[in-house]
Amino acid sequence: MATHVGIPLFLPSISKEMMSSSKPMIVSVSKCDQTQVSSTMEGQNQLGMKPSEPEKYFKELEVAVRAVQMACLLCQRVQDSLVSKNNGQVQSKDDKSPVTIADWSVQATISWVLAESFGSENVSIIAEEDVQALSKADAAGLLDTVVKTVNTCLTEAPRFGLPGPVVSLGTSKVLKAISRCNSIGGPTGRFWVLDPVDGTLGFVRGDQYAVALALIEDGEVVLGVLGCPNYPLKKEWLSYHDSYHRIISKLTPPTSESWERGCVIYAKRGSGKTWMQPLLHGDQKLVWPNSARQIQVSSIDNPALATFCEPVEKANSSHSFTAGLAHSVGLRNQPLRVYSMVKYAAIARGHAEVFMKFARAGYKEKIWDHAAGVVIIQEAGGVVTDAGGRPLDFSKGIYLEGLDRGVIACAGAKLHEKIIGAVDASWNSSSL
Ligand SMILES: Nc1ncnc2c1ncn2[C@@H]1O[C@H](COP(=O)(O)OS(=O)(=O)O)[C@@H](OP(=O)(O)O)[C@H]1O
Ligand SMILES: [Mg+2]
Numbered sequence: 412m413a414t415h416v417g418i419p420l421f422l423p424s425i426s427k428e429m430m431s432s433s434k435p436m437i438v439s440v441s442k443c444d445q446t447q448v449s450s451t452m453e454g455q456n457q458l459g460m461k462p463s464e465p466e467k468y469f470k471e472l473e474v475a476v477r478a479v480q481m482a483c484l485l486c487q488r489v490q491d492s493l494v495s496k497n498n499g500q501v502q503s504k505d506d507k508s509p510v511t512i513a514d515w516s517v518q519a520t521i522s523w524v525l526a527e528s529f530g531s532e533n534v535s536i537i538a539e540e541d542v543q544a545l546s547k548a549d550a551a552g553l554l555d556t557v558v559k560t561v562n563t564c565l566t567e568a569p570r571f572g573l574p575g576p577v578v579s580l581g582t583s584k585v586l587k588a589i590s591r592c593n594s595i596g597g598p599t600g601r602f603w604v605l606d607p608v609d610g611t612l613g614f615v616r617g618d619q620y621a622v623a624l625a626l627i628e629d630g631e632v633v634l635g636v637l638g639c640p641n642y643p644l645k646k647e648w649l650s651y652h653d654s655y656h657r658i659i660s661k662l663t664p665p666t667s668e669s670w671e672r673g674c675v676i677y678a679k680r681g682s683g684k685t686w687m688q689p690l691l692h693g694d695q696k697l698v699w700p701n702s703a704r705q706i707q708v709s710s711i712d713n714p715a716l717a718t719f720c721e722p723v724e725k726a727n728s729s730h731s732f733t734a735g736l737a738h739s740v741g742l743r744n745q746p747l748r749v750y751s752m753v754k755y756a757a758i759a760r761g762h763a764e765v766f767m768k769f770a771r772a773g774y775k776e777k778i779w780d781h782a783a784g785v786v787i788i789q790e791a792g793g794v795v796t797d798a799g800g801r802p803l804d805f806s807k808g809i810y811l812e813g814l815d816r817g818v819i820a821c822a823g824a825k826l827h828e829k830i831i832g833a834v835d836a837s838w839n840s841s842s843l
């Protein structure tokens with residue numbers, strides 16, 4: 412496993428000129444920096460590409476990683492205030508699922524940063540939230556809080572090497588940034604996919620959640636960035652629920668280093684590498700060089716030693732069906748139930764070996780719940796398919812159309828084959 416400390420990959424700040432260019436950005440580094448790049452990284456940079464190669468998606472990945480880093484900070488502040496002050500800023504959507512000021516604020520912030528960085532005419536985004544609830548007559552207070560949260564976050568843009576607004580964004584700009592994320596996706600062209608807060612239930616419960624951003628081109632996920640602000644220092648802590656916040660503050664010594672909590676994981680399709688960065692803490696500045704290290708899936712292929720993860724909520728995935736599968740393939744460990752795409756992160760980091768999700772019949776999985784996680788696991792050496800063994804299809808709009816029964820992600824092909832076989836053997840007798 413490689414550890415990259417002090418590798419100059421991204422510019423300390425990106426000029427607007429560079430950002431608005433549609434050509435790949437050629438990064439110039441100092442002579443000293445170049446020496447470091449080649450000696451420390453064996454001729455490859457942090458994106459898994461040779462420094463001299465024209466790096467496709469380099470600029471997109473740089474902006475995406477910075478934006479997700481910044482969004483994680485926004486989320487941490489809102490979660491702290493939700494959990495400690497219990498100030499009731501949780502709304503319920505039509506499908507009864509929760510939504511908070513963090514969901515809208517992250518969507519507005521990332522949408523604004525992408526538009527500012529690449530030019531709004533060049534940016535298509537599919538994202539989970541819309542402005543319906545915020546536009547209601549009785550939602551003025553809520554909208555006001557979202558606008559304030561977005562502006563507080565964007566004030567810190569320079570810290571993350573991102574462009575910030577010259578003057579604070581007004582209400583209409585914030586609403587516009589949210590509502591412009593209305594791309595319909597499809598098989599051709601390029602669009603971003605954003606789940607501003609994945610695992611909102613975990614978020615409001617003070618537990619795990621993720622900020623997930625992916626880039627899709629011609630139906631394929633080409634970049635994935637996953638911010639996991641509560642990813643714990645020790646993998647065992649992933650299984651703590653019930654006031655995770657309280658527990659982590661007791662367990663984490665105040666002197667811990669920056670890897671103590673939270674990470675941003677990212678990968679570029681075809682690079683064969685997945686990377687993890689620490690989150691910024693305190694007043695730290697995201698200045699490259701920064702420390703990022705390569706992560707890989709676990710090498711465990713014996714089901715008896717493997718751990719499988721699945722959604723916390725029974726309503727989101729059948730716990731009884733996965734318990735039967737686990738039994739039949741010989742998975743002996745207790746399931747690791749974790750909110751959000753942190754499950755994908757756990758597989759990519761080698762902290763669990765299997766992820767299974769079998770939603771109730773009729774539920775259609777949305778692309779934003781999977782896109783970033785899929786490429787991150789694949790590039791870390793893992794396998795992700797539907798239960799029929801086919802790749803997830805991101806080319807059919809906002810849903811994973813044609814998904815066969817469920818999603819199965821594994822650290823390796825051997826475990827994957829066993830689970831696919833077990834699904835076939837037990838599906839007909841299941842009530843799904
Ligand atoms: N009924 C049902 N069935 C299946 N999936 C559903 C269902 N309802 C919601 N969702 C989507 O699940 C996302 C959260 O998935 P998780 O794996 O984190 O589930 S859980 O919260 O741990 O139970 C969650 O993402 P967020 O809305 O971003 O939190 C939803 O998109
Ligand atoms: Mg989600």
Ligand SMILES: [Mg+2]
Pocket residue numbers: 514539606607608609610611
């Ligand atoms: Mg969400």
Ligand SMILES: [Mg+2]
Pocket residue numbers: 508509539611
């Ligand atoms: Mg939601």
